[in-house]
Amino acid sequence: MNYGMPYGASNFVEKIDKTFYFILGIDIFFLILITVLMILFVARYNRKRHQNAVQVKERTWLEVLWITIPLIIVLAMFYIGWKNYIPLRKPPKDALVVKVIGRMWDWQFEYPDGKVATTLYVPLNKPVRLNLYSPDVLHGFFIPAFRIKEDVVPGKNNYTWFKATELGEYDIFCSAYCGMRHAYMYSKVKVVPTAEFDSIMANLEVATSSADGDAIMRNNGCYSCHSKDGTKLVGPSFKGLWGAKKTVITSDGKKQTIVVDEKYIEESILDPNAKVEEGYMPNVMRSYKGVLKDEEIKAIVEYLKKSGDQK
Amino acid sequence: MRAEVQDFYRGTYLENTGRYKGIWAWLTSTDHKRIGLMYLYAISAFFIVGVIIGLLMRIELIAPGKTIVEPQAYNGLFTVHGIIMIFMVVIPGLSATFGNFSLPIMIGARDVAFPRLNLFSFYLFLFGSFLAILSQFMRHGPPDTGWTFYAPYSTSTGTNVIMATTAAFILGFSSILTGLNFIVTVHRLRAPGMTFFRMPLFPWAIYATAWIQLLATPVVGITLLMIIAERLFHIGFFDPALGGDPVLYQHLFWIYSHPAVYIMILPAMGVITEIIPTFCQRKVYGYKAIALSSVAIAAVGYLVWGHHMYTSGMSGKSLWLFSFLTFVVAVPSAIKVFNWLATMYKGSIDMKPPFLFALFFIFLFTIGGLTGLVLGALATNVHVHDTSFVVAHFHYIIFGGMGFAAFAAVHYWFPKMYGRMYNIKQATIASIIMFIGFNLLYFPQFIIGIEGMPRRYYDYFPQFQPAQIVSTIGGFVLAAGLVLMFYNLIRSARKGEKAPANPWNGTTLEWQIPSPPPLENFEEIPHIEGKPYNFK
Numbered sequence: 001m002n003y004g005m006p007y008g009a010s011n012f013v014e015k016i017d018k019t020f021y022f023i024l025g026i027d028i029f030f031l032i033l034i035t036v037l038m039i040l041f042v043a044r045y046n047r048k049r050h051q052n053a054v055q056v057k058e059r060t061w062l063e064v065l066w067i068t069i070p071l072i073i074v075l076a077m078f079y080i081g082w083k084n085y086i087p088l089r090k091p092p093k094d095a096l097v098v099k100v101i102g103r104m105w106d107w108q109f110e111y112p113d114g115k116v117a118t119t120l121y122v123p124l125n126k127p128v129r130l131n132l133y134s135p136d137v138l139h140g141f142f143i144p145a146f147r148i149k150e151d152v153v154p155g156k157n158n159y160t161w162f163k164a165t166e167l168g169e170y171d172i173f174c175s176a177y178c179g180m181r182h183a184y185m186y187s188k189v190k191v192v193p194t195a196e197f198d199s200i201m202a203n204l205e206v207a208t209s210s211a212d213g214d215a216i217m218r219n220n221g222c223y224s225c226h227s228k229d230g231t232k233l234v235g236p237s238f239k240g241l242w243g244a245k246k247t248v249i250t251s252d253g254k255k256q257t258i259v260v261d262e263k264y265i266e267e268s269i270l271d272p273n274a275k276v277e278e279g280y281m282p283n284v285m286r287s288y289k290g291v292l293k294d295e296e297i298k299a300i301v302e303y304l305k306k307s308g309d310q311k
Numbered sequence: 312m313r314a315e316v317q318d319f320y321r322g323t324y325l326e327n328t329g330r331y332k333g334i335w336a337w338l339t340s341t342d343h344k345r346i347g348l349m350y351l352y353a354i355s356a357f358f359i360v361g362v363i364i365g366l367l368m369r370i371e372l373i374a375p376g377k378t379i380v381e382p383q384a385y386n387g388l389f390t391v392h393g394i395i396m397i398f399m400v401v402i403p404g405l406s407a408t409f410g411n412f413s414l415p416i417m418i419g420a421r422d423v424a425f426p427r428l429n430l431f432s433f434y435l436f437l438f439g440s441f442l443a444i445l446s447q448f449m450r451h452g453p454p455d456t457g458w459t460f461y462a463p464y465s466t467s468t469g470t471n472v473i474m475a476t477t478a479a480f481i482l483g484f485s486s487i488l489t490g491l492n493f494i495v496t497v498h499r500l501r502a503p504g505m506t507f508f509r510m511p512l513f514p515w516a517i518y519a520t521a522w523i524q525l526l527a528t529p530v531v532g533i534t535l536l537m538i539i540a541e542r543l544f545h546i547g548f549f550d551p552a553l554g555g556d557p558v559l560y561q562h563l564f565w566i567y568s569h570p571a572v573y574i575m576i577l578p579a580m581g582v583i584t585e586i587i588p589t590f591c592q593r594k595v596y597g598y599k600a601i602a603l604s605s606v607a608i609a610a611v612g613y614l615v616w617g618h619h620m621y622t623s624g625m626s627g628k629s630l631w632l633f634s635f636l637t638f639v640v641a642v643p644s645a646i647k648v649f650n651w652l653a654t655m656y657k658g659s660i661d662m663k664p665p666f667l668f669a670l671f672f673i674f675l676f677t678i679g680g681l682t683g684l685v686l687g688a689l690a691t692n693v694h695v696h697d698t699s700f701v702v703a704h705f706h707y708i709i710f711g712g713m714g715f716a717a718f719a720a721v722h723y724w725f726p727k728m729y730g731r732m733y734n735i736k737q738a739t740i741a742s743i744i745m746f747i748g749f750n751l752l753y754f755p756q757f758i759i760g761i762e763g764m765p766r767r768y769y770d771y772f773p774q775f776q777p778a779q780i781v782s783t784i785g786g787f788v789l790a791a792g793l794v795l796m797f798y799n800l801i802r803s804a805r806k807g808e809k810a811p812a813n814p815w816n817g818t819t820l821e822w823q824i825p826s827p828p829p830l831e832n833f834e835e836i837p838h839i840e841g842k843p844y845n846f847k
Contacts, residue, residue, distance in 0.1 A: 005694075006762045019690040020761075027681035034648060034677050038670055041655040042662065045591070053592040053846060054657040062653070063600050063646075070645040074638040074684065081688025082631050088693060089627060137464040138557060140622065140697055144763025147694045151623045153558060154463060155551025158624035171772075175622075175697035175765045177457050179464060180383050183768040273469050281383055283451055283469025290552055 009166035009191065010146035015084040017147075023077055088148065091161035095127035102132065102139035102152040104286065105181035106224045107172060115204040116219075120172065120189040122164050123197040129161040135220075135291055140175030143189055151176050164191040180234065180284050181224065213303025216296050225285070228307075234284060236277045242308025248275040249282070262301050269297055323730065323827040341426035344828060346433050347412030348728065351721075354400055354408060355797075357440060361395040362790060364388050369752075369786040372779050375771055385769040386455040387470075391447055393458025394475060398482045399440050401713055402571060403489070405578035406524070407436070409720050410493055410517045412728065416821040417511050419502025419839065421831040424495040432488040439481035446474035457767060459568070462549030462560040466541045473542055476535040483528045483535075486574075490524030493517055502820075504839035508602070511819045511843045512595065515602045516581025519609040523570045523577075527613065531567035534560065558623050565616035573612040575709055576676075577605055579716030580647055583669050586723050587651050589817040590666035591658025594844045597650035604643035611640045621692045630689060637687040644680055648673060663815070664738035668719030671746045675711025679704060682757065700760025703753045711749060718742070721800065726810030730827040733803035737795060745792030751785025818844055 005017045044050070098120065099110040109120045122128045132141055132152040139152040141160060150160040174185035192200065217223060225234035236246075244260050251273050258264055258275060267274050269292060272285035292300075324344045327336040337345055368388050371378045380388065415423055423429050447453040454475040456465040465472050497518045501510065510518075537548045538560075547553025549560040588595040595601065617625060617633030625633075651673060660666070682704045685691045695701065726732050755778035760766075764775045771779070813822040824832060 004761065016690045016694060019688060020685065020694070023685050023688060023691060027684060031677055031681060034652065035674060037652050038655070038673060041652070041658070042660055042670070045655065045658050045660045047659045047661045050657075050659050053659040055594050055846065056596070056653075056657055058596060063597055063650075066649040067600075067642065067646055071639075071642050074641050077684055077688055078635050078638040081690045081692075082634055083690075085630075085689035085693065086627075088690075137467065138461055140765075142697070142763070142765060144694070149622050149693050149696055153624055155556065156558065156624055171763065173763065173765045177386075177461070177464070177767040179455070179468065180386060182386075183382065183765075183770040281452075284383065286467055 006144050008145060008147065009164055009168060009170060010143075010148070011163040011165055012088060012147045013165075015087070019080050019084045022080060026073060026077070088160070091129040091159065092127045095129035095161055096123070097129045097131060098122075100130045100132050100141060100152065102134050102141060102174065102185070103136050103221045104179055104224075105174070105185040106221050107174075107185065107187040108219070108221075111201065111204070113201075114206045115201060116206070117204055119187060121197060121200050122189060122191055123194045124164055124167055124191055126194070127161060127163045129159060132158040132160065136286060137178050138176045139178050139185065140173075142173045142175040143170055144173070145170035146189075149175055164189070167191050167193070184224075213299040213301070216292070216299055217303070220288070220292065235280055238304060238307070240308070242304050247278040249278055250275055251282070262305075265301050265304060266297055269300070322829050323825070324830050325729070325827050328830070339430075341422070341430050342830065343411045343415050343422045343426065343429060344728075346429055347408050347410075349433060350403060350407040350411060350436070353437065353440070354404060357395050357399045359797075361392055361400060362793065364392040364395070366786055366790060368392065369783040371769070372771075373783045374779075375773055375776060382769045383452070383455065386767075387447070387453035389767060390454050390457055390475075394443055394454075394479065396709075397458050397571075398479050399436075399443060401575045401709055402482075402486060403436060404575065404713060405582060405717055405720060406493075406517060406520050406574065407432075407489055408717075409513070409582065409724065410489070410520075410578065413724060413821055414493065414514050414517050415496060415500065416824065416828060416832050417819050418497065418500060418505060418514050419820050419833065419837050420496060420500035421833065421836075423492050424499055425492050428488055429492055432485045432492070435481055435485035435488070439478045439485060441478075442474055442481065443478035446471045446478060449474060459564060460535070460538060461564075462538065462541070462555070462557050463551065465538055466550045473539050476538050480532050480535045483532045486524045487528045490521035490528070493521040494525065497521075502836050502839050508599065509839055509842055510602075512584040512598070512601055512605075513578070513581040513819075516577045516584070516605050519605040520574050520577045523574050523609050523612070527567045527570040527574075530563060531571075534563040534567070537563075558620070558625070561620050561623055562616070565619045566613075569616040569619065570609075570612050572705075572708070573608055575713045577608060579672070579676075579713040580605070580644075582716045582720040582723070583651065583672055584647070585817075585819065586665045586669045586719055587654050588844045588846070589723075589815050590661045590663060590669075591655050592661075592816065592846045593654055593658040594842075594846055595650070596653035596656075597646070598842065598844070600646055601650050604646045607643040608640060611636060611643075615640055618687055618692070621689060622696050634687060634689050634692075638684070641680065641684065641687070648677060648680075661815075663722075664733075664735060664742055665719050665723035665815070667739060667742050668715050668722060671742065672712060672715040672719060675707050675715060675746075675749065679707030679709075679712055682707065695760055697766055698760035699756040699764045699766050702766050703756035703760060706753045706756075711753070715745075715749075718745075718796065723815070724821070725800065725803070726814045727821055727826050727828065729804045729807070730810055730825075731803055731805075731807035732810040732814065733799050733807055737799040741792050741796035741799060743792075744795065745789055748785050748787070748789030748792055752782050752789055753785070755779070755781045755785075818846060 005020055101108040109117050134152040134154040141152055142149040146162045148160050148162050150158050168191055170189050172187040172189055227233050227237045230237045230239040241260050246258055248256050248258055250256055270289045273282045276282045324342055329336055331339055371380055371385055449471050451469055451471045454472045455470050540546050541548050545553055547555040549555040549557050584601055615637045617629055618637045722738055759775045759778045810826050812826050
């Protein structure tokens, strides 16, 4: 275990850590002062040794003293905390802009030329502005090593920025609770030299057009819960799904047998709890009504049908 | 009942004199002391349930990956733990139990201003609690939103959110009515001669709390109704898909829920302010400063809710304003701590369990308060917000603060409630075990929080495991202390030695009447001549 701020790798680390140790130092001083006084009084004035209490006279100056000193200290803390926070809200104009898509339950990073990655690659010592976007619920974009965190709020254009100062790989966590797989909504930021960054960018794929069902599902995070290779995740796998006979539980608790067809897939996307395959939990998947367009749902159906026919 | 026992209770509020016998005599009683005890029993039961759920979570977190439950079940557990502990234990906690039991006696009244309304509040509380528990077992599964019900997750998840929010709404109503009752009681029923500045400090704290209950709780009531309306009728208040704003929900929620933290902690501070003078046999230092700091906390506490939302994308101006006010509200708490210390100076200190709990309270509350400064500063908040640092911070305030103060209160007023004394040695041992367990449980969470462990995580990376193991062990040590404490109290309530009317040599009015008190407290309402805490 490390008893302090973790390893830091961005331009904010120095000032934020200084603020932290400033407050922590004063905290420790007061905690020790209060604790020592308590122990001292309890030992010194214990009834066994000190039978009769002395009714000490109140002093106004003492009361004023311990109102004023804490007030000055906390206002200093406020000021330093605020001053060192201001840079976090001021991304430089020339920053590389990356759109961060946080959704249940993975991260995706879209670069200016439309290239998409699931790991955040950034060049060393270049400011990066992150525009945070969520299509579903609240998420929190948190890189402990960079000391940045900002909520990803649906319908709101939140942002954060940083300049990575050390090469390496650092954790990206989701910090705002977002449902079942909140703890697994994880990615990494990779800080690389500029030349390497350029070659990584050159090799990344551009986000595919919406006609491709596979890409639509990848872009909407479907594969974080439904595998393509038959692995059992949160929801049923897509492997061998098309045309399969399934026992499902309807939303009013009845058992039914159905064959997976266009209608079932459409219904499961728009109203996921209507018929849930036996053995899987209801109320986990959200409805994609209004998120996916009709033609996108058609494309997904086509894709699942095609991959079913191949077998 | 055996003859001798019957004799012991003759003429006291514990003896049944009315129309009904047994449990009915309690359930229909409008006596403030009986209602206080009923709250105490109900809240203790809910507390035990909350603790068991907490222990289940600690077992799950002892190792990465699945230990005993699946992720969805874990999310249900922390939600239910939060709902029970916040809405059913800590918010009503001290104000409903000891506000009821002690407040009227301490101001020289025979009962609260509206005894029937008081009983009605208790039933609302039971009904709300019943719904909250029921929501865990209904068909769609326990709510999995966290106790904060953040939108739009809470408006879109398929679990049983409507019932849980309805429960919280009803519990809120109970709290409003209790607050109203106490405000009127303090204004109208003080004994002749008892001016506001002759009132003991626990009533002062309850009075300040009652105003928060009355003024802030309606806001959360409306907010929860808006969630229900959005779920049922798809009215877009909070869900951007319907044209709403998720951050609006956070504002509305914290406009209540931050003052609610003061609903929890102010009565706790009030209890500590009663206990310290009594066990030091000294006049409380800085009476006016303590009384007015309660009012200052209640007033400024309304305006700091935004510090829960520094990372939500608020405007820069609101950020610094909320941070500024947050630091200002820290001062009245510091004033109290210094005055408590000054009261101990040159006292004649009797290390009995209530005082020991009070010392533990000061230590734990101070840690909670000081770590709050890390959270209040904008630059550091960004790093530790939504990590287990926050979890540790608020457990130090709420459990280490309000929880330990509640234990102190029970041990302080126990001889008055039952006319019997508990086993002092057992109570001392239990309090020390709990103190050690508490620190083992929550302190490591500060450390991994700073390292970046987010909160509400079912799973985590191996580097966080050593701290998680220490926490889990601490959880069980704490639970062992709780078992010993409950055993001692339950046994002593029935079989403890008889206690004198004033075992601690206290000066406030409740110690001037017999233990247990007679049905209407005072044969003749006393006339108050001077300030409280006048030790000779």
